[in-house]
Amino acid sequence: MPSVEESACECAILAQNEGENVKENTSKKAVIYTRVSSEAQVDGTSLDTQAEACRACAARLGLAVISEHEDAGKSAKSTVGRDALAAAVDAAITARAALIVYKFDRLSRNLGDGYDLRDMLLAKGCRIISATEGEASASPVSKALYAMMMAFSELDNDMRAERCRTGMCARAKAGFWLSNPPVGFKLGKHPSGGTILVPDGDQSVILRNAFLDFISGRIDKSGLIKRLKDAGHPGSTIDRIIRSPVYGGIVRNRLTNGEDVPAAFPGLITADQFYVMEAKLKLKKRVQLKDNPAFPYTGIIHCSVCGQPVRSGFSKSKGKSFGYYFCKEAKHPSARRDDIHAQIEAMLSDLGKIASFLELLKGAVNDLDLQDPDRAERTRRQRAVSRIEPQLARLRSALLEGVFSAEEYAAEKDRLTTELAEHRIWLESHDASADHRSECIDILIGVFTNPAELIEGLTVAQTKGLVRIVFGKLTLTPEKKIEPASDSVYTILTSANAGSFSDGAPGGD
Numbered sequence: 001m002p003s004v005e006e007s008a009c010e011c012a013i014l015a016q017n018e019g020e021n022v023k024e025n026t027s028k029k030a031v032i033y034t035r036v037s038s039e040a041q042v043d044g045t046s047l048d049t050q051a052e053a054c055r056a057c058a059a060r061l062g063l064a065v066i067s068e069h070e071d072a073g074k075s076a077k078s079t080v081g082r083d084a085l086a087a088a089v090d091a092a093i094t095a096r097a098a099l100i101v102y103k104f105d106r107l108s109r110n111l112g113d114g115y116d117l118r119d120m121l122l123a124k125g126c127r128i129i130s131a132t133e134g135e136a137s138a139s140p141v142s143k144a145l146y147a148m149m150m151a152f153s154e155l156d157n158d159m160r161a162e163r164c165r166t167g168m169c170a171r172a173k174a175g176f177w178l179s180n181p182p183v184g185f186k187l188g189k190h191p192s193g194g195t196i197l198v199p200d201g202d203q204s205v206i207l208r209n210a211f212l213d214f215i216s217g218r219i220d221k222s223g224l225i226k227r228l229k230d231a232g233h234p235g236s237t238i239d240r241i242i243r244s245p246v247y248g249g250i251v252r253n254r255l256t257n258g259e260d261v262p263a264a265f266p267g268l269i270t271a272d273q274f275y276v277m278e279a280k281l282k283l284k285k286r287v288q289l290k291d292n293p294a295f296p297y298t299g300i301i302h303c304s305v306c307g308q309p310v311r312s313g314f315s316k317s318k319g320k321s322f323g324y325y326f327c328k329e330a331k332h333p334s335a336r337r338d339d340i341h342a343q344i345e346a347m348l349s350d351l352g353k354i355a356s357f358l359e360l361l362k363g364a365v366n367d368l369d370l371q372d373p374d375r376a377e378r379t380r381r382q383r384a385v386s387r388i389e390p391q392l393a394r395l396r397s398a399l400l401e402g403v404f405s406a407e408e409y410a411a412e413k414d415r416l417t418t419e420l421a422e423h424r425i426w427l428e429s430h431d432a433s434a435d436h437r438s439e440c441i442d443i444l445i446g447v448f449t450n451p452a453e454l455i456e457g458l459t460v461a462q463t464k465g466l467v468r469i470v471f472g473k474l475t476l477t478p479e480k481k482i483e484p485a486s487d488s489v490y491t492i493l494t495s496a497n498a499g500s501f502s503d504g505a506p507g508g509d
C-alpha cells in the first residue's frame with residue numbers, strides 16, 4: 001500500500017489529462033466525502049483515515065475544505081439512501097467545489113451510478129478527485145480508467161459470488177446434498193460435517209417398493225404412477241420423483257456439471273437399479289450447461305451482420321474435431337475457436353504492455369473494499385441455529401408431557417427441522433473466506449501479461465465478466481476478425497497509447 005504522500009504523485013496518471021478539460025475549474029474549494037460499509041472497517045480505510053488522506057490531498061492541491069460528509073455503515077452497491085453523499089454532491093455543485101474521496105469506489109461500486117454521478121459533477125463544472133487514485137477528468141483516457149476501476153469493484157463482487165458457487169460445487173461433487181430434501185428423505189449430518197439425506201419413515205419404504213416393483217416388471221409405468229398417487233403424491237410432482245437419480249444414491253445437477261457423482265449417503269435403491277429404471281422410463285435428460293469452459297466467449301461475441309450472439313460447437317473436419325464460433329444464419333460469419341481465442345489473447349496482452357494500465361489495475365484491486373459481505377447474514381443465521389436447536393430438544397419433552405398431540409408434534413418438528421436445515425445449508429456454503437486480495441491481483445495481472453492462462457486462472461463467468469469490461473460488445477466479422485466496441489476501455493487505451501488521439505482530440509464527450 002502506498003503511503004498518502006507517495007500516492008499523491010500517482011495522481012499524475014489521471015491528472016495528465018487535466019489540460020484537456022474544456023471547462024477550467026478555478027475554484028479553490030473542496031468538499032470531502034467518506035464512506036465505510038460497516039462500523040468495524042478494516043484498518044487503513046476507516047472514516048478517520050479516509051478523511052485524513054482527503055484533507056492532505058486538499059492541502060496539497062491548495063484547496064480549502066468547506067465541508068465534510070460521512071456515510072457510516074452504508075454499502076456502495078447503490079447511491080440510494082446515502083444522505084451524506086447527496087449532501088456532499090449538493091455542496092460541491094453549489095460551491096463549484098472539488099469533491100474529494102479516498103477512492104473512487106467510495107462513491108459507488110455500481111458502474112451505472114458511478115458514471116451518472118461523475119458525468120453530472122463534471123457537467124456542473126466540479127472536479128472529482130480521489131486522494132489515492134488521482135483526478136477523474138472528462139478526457140476519454142480518464143473515462144476509460146475510471147470505468148476500469150468501477151468495473152473491478154463489480155468484478156470483485158462477482159468473484160465472491162463465484163467463490164461461493166465453487167465451494168458449493170466442491171461439496172456437490174463430494175456427494176453432499178445442498179438443497180431441500182426430496183420426498184422420502186430428510187436432511188442429516190455426515191460424520192465429516194456435510195449435509196446428507198437419510199430415509200424418512202413410511203414414504204421412503206413406499207417409494208422403494210414402488211421402484212423395485214417397476215424395475216422387476218411387476219408393475220408398469222402407469223402402475224408406478226398410480227402407486228405414488230395413492231401414497232398421496234400430487235400428479236405434478238410424480239414426474240420429478242421418478243426421474244430423480246438421488247433415489248439411486250446419485251447426485252446429478254448443475255453443481256456437478258450434470259455428471260453423476262456417487263452420493264455420500266445410500267439411496268433408496270442402488271445406482272444400478274436406478275439406471276435400469278431410468279432406461280425403462282427413457283427419462284435421461286441432459287443437464288443444460290450455462291458456462292461451457294470449451295467456449296468461454298459464448299454470449300459475448302456477436303455476429304457483425306445480424307447482431308445476434310454467435311453460437312459455438314465442435315465440428316469434424318478431415319477426421320479431426322475443431323471448435324467453432326458461428327452465427328446460426330447461413331453465410332453469416334464463423335471462425336475457428338482457437339483462432340478467436342488467439343485474437344482475444346493478443347488484444348489482452350496489448351493492454352498488458354501499457355505500464356500505467358497495469359499500475360492502475362494493481363492499485364484498483366488493492367484498494368477494493370475486500371471485506372466479508374456475508375457477515376451480518378452469517379451472524380443472523382448462527383443465532384437462529386442456536387435458538388432452534390434447544391427448541392427442538394424442548395419439543396420432545398413437550399410431547400412426553402402431553403402438551404402436544406402426536407400430529408402437532410410432527411408438524412412443529414417438521415417446521416423447525418426444515419428451518420434448521422435451511423440455515424445449516426446456507427452457513428455451509430458461505431464460509432467466512434480469507435482475504436483474497438493478492439489472489440485477485442495475481443489473476444488479473446496474469447490475464448494481461450500472460451493471457452493464454454486466462455481461461456485456466458479464471459472461471460468461465462469471471463472470464464466473461466472481464467472480457468466484457470475490457471472490450472465491451474465483441475463482434476465477429478466476415479473476415480473472421482474479432483472487433484471490440486469502439487467506446488471500449490481497450491479501444492480508448494490502445495489508441496491513446498499509440499498517440500493517435502493527442503492532436504485535435506475533443507476533451508469532453
Ligand SMILES: [Zn+2]
Binds near residue numbers: 304305307332
Ligand atoms: Zn448473423
